[in-house]
Amino acid sequence: MMFQVGEQTEILDAFEVDVECLLEALYLRWGYDFRGYSRASLRRRVARYIADAGFERVADLQHELIRDQARCQHFVRGLTVNVTDMFRDxxxxxxxxxxxxxxxxxxxxxxxxxxxxxxxxxxxxxxxxxxxxxxxxxxxxxxxxxxxxxxxxxxxxxYHERMLGNARENYRLSGGRQRFDDYVSSGYERFMMDxxxxxxxxxxxxxxxxxxxxxxxxxxxxxxxxxxxxxxxxxxxxxxxxxxxxxxxxxxxxxxxxxxxxxxxxxxxxxxxxxxxxxxxx
Ligand SMILES: C[S@@+](CC[C@H](N)C(=O)[O-])C[C@H]1O[C@@H](n2cnc3c(N)ncnc32)[C@H](O)[C@@H]1O
Missing domain, CATH: 3.40.50.150 (Vaccinia Virus protein VP39)
Known part of the structure; x- marks a missing residue:
């Protein structure tokens, strides 16, 4: 399969073609449109989902995604990268x-x-x-x-208390006027925002x-x-x-x-x- 990325044309391997078909199916069936996402991270996530969920082939996952909306929502949640931080940068x-x-x-x-x-x-x-x-x-x-x-x-x-140290430090570096702890209450290995x-x-x-x-x-x-x-x-x-x-x-x-x-x-x-x-x- 030839695939147009900007000016360039790529030749895709079998797995990559399967992923393209799956993205089309997701869009056509449920309206989730991941077709404009960079492929490297997306392909890694599809591969990991297939392994974790015990599917043998991308096509098996696709078959189920087309028919099962709950599965589709679960899959879509797994496609996004959610890493973040308080006062990141x-x-x-x-x-x-x-x-x-x-x-x-x-x-x-x-x-x-x-x-x-x-x-x-x-x-x-x-x-x-x-x-x-x-x-x-x-x-x-x-x-x-x-x-x-x-x-x-x-x-x-x-949030989990293991995030607290970093949050305090980032807050301080950002020019925070008080103590980060003034904005949270802690307990049970968690902290909660005020x-x-x-x-x-x-x-x-x-x-x-x-x-x-x-x-x-x-x-x-x-x-x-x-x-x-x-x-x-x-x-x-x-x-x-x-x-x-x-x-x-x-x-x-x-x-x-x-x-x-x-x-x-x-x-x-x-x-x-x-x-x-x-x-x-x-
Ligand atoms: C890496 S996190 C970044 C979080 C935060 N903005 C930060 O910089 O720390 C990327 C977020 O973008 C969200 N995201 C991905 N595609 C999106 C879309 N099409 N519309 C809205 N949010 C999207 C993901 O669910 C994820 O929570």
């Missing part, structure tokens, strides 16, 4: 504090969208930042992900590939999601973010991500290129 949050917060102060109401928020640590980091800067009461954080299971955990805001932080947070499923714009945002954060997308899909999703942002709004990407796939990169100016923070100019 602390410098990103330091720059938000120094460069973005002062501009947000002039807004009577602030809308922030965390797209691909996984288990919510990123959104809670933002909630802490807004609280410390006195902006929490006039802000709303929309935290979305394609994976309903990770969103369940995000809503609860409960209920006050959740007051203005909305957790909801949203698929960046198939769902619509989240309008009139002052800030869109989508970190470590585009790396799993091929260039054409990156372009579509960056266009979605551009449409979702108010003029002058801010876009934060992951450290390994860029605007290079976006059809008109000059629509954004870099606020801090190192941490991939941009501002919409037109």
């Amino acid at each position: 602390p410098q990103f949050y330091a720059v938000l504090r120094q460069r973005v917060i002062p501009e947000l102060r002039s807004h009577p109401f602030i809308k922030i969208w965390h797209a691909g928020c996984s288990t919510g640590e990123e959104a809670y980091s933002m909630a802490i930042l807004l609280q410390e800067e006195g902006l929490a009461d006039r802000s709303v954080i929309y935290a979305t992900d394609i994976n309903s299971k990770v969103l369940e955990q995000a809503r609860k805001g409960i 209920g006050a932080l959740k007051k203005n947070m909305v957790f909801t499923t949203h698929d960046l590939v198939t769902d619509q714009v989240f309008g009139e945002m002052q800030v869109v954060i989508c970190r470590n999601v585009l790396i799993y997308f091929r260039r054409e899909l990156q372009a579509r999703v960056l266009t979605l973010f551009h449409q979702s942002l108010d003029l002058g709004g801010f876009l934060g990407l992951g450290i390994k991500e860029s605007l290079s796939a976006f059809p008109s990169p000059s629509s954004f100016r870099p606020i801090d290129a190192d941490v991939r923070l941009f501002q919409r100019m037109d």
Whole structure:
């Protein structure tokens, strides 16, 4: 089978062809569209799912996915990579504090969208930042992900205590004004985020590939999601973010991500290129 990736044509091996068929089937039957995702990680995940679930061939999995919606949802949850952290890349949050917060102060109401928020640590980091800067009461954080299971955990805001050391350190490095522990209660090897932080947070499923714009945002954060997308899909999703942002709004990407796939990169100016923070100019 010949497969077109941008300008190049690849010849696929049998397993890779099976995966292509499976992705088509998933889309045609249930509307989940992973066809624009980078294949390396996707293929590894399919291979692991097949081994773990005891299927012999991709075709057997495909047969079942077409017929069993619960199996399909389970499979889709296994396709996404959900690694995240509190104040991940602390410098990103330091720059938000120094460069973005002062501009947000002039807004009577602030809308922030965390797209691909996984288990919510990123959104809670933002909630802490807004609280410390006195902006929490006039802000709303929309935290979305394609994976309903990770969103369940995000809503609860409960994490294993082994994450606590790293969270404290990242918070400190990000310029945190208090102690990270002031925002959590601990017990039973878990820590839970303070209920006050959740007051203005909305957790909801949203698929960046198939769902619509989240309008009139002052800030869109989508970190470590585009790396799993091929260039054409990156372009579509960056266009979605551009449409979702108010003029002058801010876009934060992951450290390994860029605007290079976006059809008109000059629509954004870099606020801090190192941490991939941009501002919409037109
Ligand atoms: C590696 S995590 C990144 C989490 C967080 N943004 C961070 O940087 O730590 C990638 C997240 O993107 C989500 N994701 C993948 N495809 C998506 C899509 N089409 N729409 C929305 N979220 C998606 C995954 O479910 C996963 O939770």
